[in-house]
Amino acid sequence: MKISLEECAKILKSVDNVVILLHHFPDGDTIGSGHALCKALQKLNKNVRVECADKIGKQYGFITKNFTFSDFEPDFVVAVDVADKRLLGSIADKYPNVDLCIDHHGTNTNYAKKTFVDAKSAAACEIVYELCKLLGGVDLLQAAALYTGISTDTGCFKYSNTTAKTHRIVADLMDMGIDYSEINRIMFDTKSVSRLQVEKDAINSIKYYCGGKVAIMTITKESRIKSGACDSELDGITGLPRTIEGVILGITIRERDDTNICKISARSNAPVSALDFCAKFGGGGHERAAGCEIKENKEKALELLSKAAQNMFEELGIK
Ligand SMILES: [Mn+2]
Incomplete structure (x- = not known):
């Protein structure tokens, strides 16, 4: 069932033990949106953890180092930037029911009970930015995570999915004081x-x-x-x-x-x-x-x- 972003926020406010799922071979967008949402829910005093089938690369350490996750029985499962259940990889079987999916792929297969998809968004992070605002605001760490997802999914604002809205959101994130040039150096100007x-x-x-x-x-x-x-x-x-x-x-x-x-x-x-x-x-x-x-x-x-x-x-x- 398709729902609005306001409904997503309302539902997330009402649940207590949430697991956020990323897609396998995680990229900046699924990592950034998952962790920004995680922080938003932590600030609402909820039990939250982020899970991914594959290891998150060390270049995203500036995001992930700020989180420690505990094991708990979730009562609500959210997937971010995951267009198809199969893209959960090896954790798909562990979570046969996804309650909510937040995504920007027009090809989303509607595998979750409730879905919010906006294919005009360049990144899931653009959607999660709006969602975080509805959940109480965006702090510096969330801003850095969201910037990472938006910059990586747009090829550092080069690809045709980049919109004026993308730049407006990113302008807001820059106003908050994120170290965007350092993030870009790590994401685009560094190779092992x-x-x-x-x-x-x-x-x-x-x-x-x-x-x-x-x-x-x-x-x-x-x-x-x-x-x-x-x-x-x-x-x-x-x-x-x-x-x-x-x-x-x-x-x-x-x-x-x-x-x-x-x-x-x-x-x-x-x-x-x-x-x-x-x-x-x-x-x-x-x-x-x-x-x-x-x-x-x-x-x-x-x-x-x-x-x-x-x-x-x-x-x-x-x-
Ligand atoms: Mn994406």
């Missing part, structure tokens, strides 16, 4: 040595199709393990193929630990829809940034993806 090693391997793997308009990059399990890079260090790497001149559909294949499963990310420029492309494989996301999973090895995934891209470009009449 292992990340750089993975990038080097990934760049070497790039294959071009459709006269250079499609680029497909593969991140192998071997490269991840050899470099020692954990998943969170690879945040944003999927943006790389689309940065190549002439590419309007950039695809990244990430070989999982089970090498018969590949996680696919697609990024596109007009007129190509990354969302339409990933939908062909049962995925979802946003118009210019979407994802899906292919239960094949990386060679087969490359073959399927390149064929699908070629078919799509033919249908669209792109030469």
